[in-house]
Amino acid sequence: MSNFPDRKSLDMTPPPHLEDITVATETLGFDMASIPTTGALLRTLARAKPAANVLELGTGTGMATCWLLDGLDADGHLVTVDIDPVVQQVAKINLGYDPRINFVEQDGSEFLQNTQTLRFDLIFADALPGKFSELDEALSLLADNGVYVCDDLLPQENWPVYIETMRARPELEVEFWEWSSGILLARKTAA
Numbered sequence: 001m002s003n004f005p006d007r008k009s010l011d012m013t014p015p016p017h018l019e020d021i022t023v024a025t026e027t028l029g030f031d032m033a034s035i036p037t038t039g040a041l042l043r044t045l046a047r048a049k050p051a052a053n054v055l056e057l058g059t060g061t062g063m064a065t066c067w068l069l070d071g072l073d074a075d076g077h078l079v080t081v082d083i084d085p086v087v088q089q090v091a092k093i094n095l096g097y098d099p100r101i102n103f104v105e106q107d108g109s110e111f112l113q114n115t116q117t118l119r120f121d122l123i124f125a126d127a128l129p130g131k132f133s134e135l136d137e138a139l140s141l142l143a144d145n146g147v148y149v150c151d152d153l154l155p156q157e158n159w160p161v162y163i164e165t166m167r168a169r170p171e172l173e174v175e176f177w178e179w180s181s182g183i184l185l186a187r188k189t190a191a
């Protein structure tokens, strides 16, 4: 497995509320939460852009959400979407006080189809919509030079098709790392 970027090169300092969210996630038995290395990478990417506008598809219990939020500056903004109010409630309880975050309880497919005028500097696609369906819609929300991130791509049968589909898109520069849970990172080149 590739060692880039290794844990030593990433800031792994836990973001606020990670511990409480972790405990609540375990209590709920939610087993799809992002792991810390993925969170740390997302925070680094969020930090890279002043006043970043960020979209997370699939809030879950807010595990990646708290890393993303920690990377934003005071003028940044994060929209996070999930169809399941029970899991999203954990994130709301822990992070909902922060004016930089906007929770959307909606089917991600509907969200993507109805928000085509929005633009995001960073998209974390962590639900089926925006990854295996409505991919065009999700990528069209990327600002020029915006970055799209997808995880949970360690080798499985259908992943190579998805990765090759992404690599074939002329508007994207795509990196895939067999690192963390398997990360694909795509930058939209300026038109």
Ligand SMILES: C[S@@+](CC[C@H](N)C(=O)[O-])C[C@H]1O[C@@H](n2cnc3c(N)ncnc32)[C@H](O)[C@@H]1O
Binding pocket: 032, 033, 034, 057, 058, 059, 060, 061, 062, 063, 064, 065, 081, 082, 083, 084, 087, 106, 107, 108, 109, 126, 127, 128, 129
């Ligand atoms: C992999 S988990 C998200 C984990 C979270 N981002 C994290 O970092 O811990 C996928 C999430 O997608 C949500 N989901 C599934 N189908 C969806 C849909 N059609 N629209 C929106 N969210 C959906 C699930 O409820 C689940 O919370």
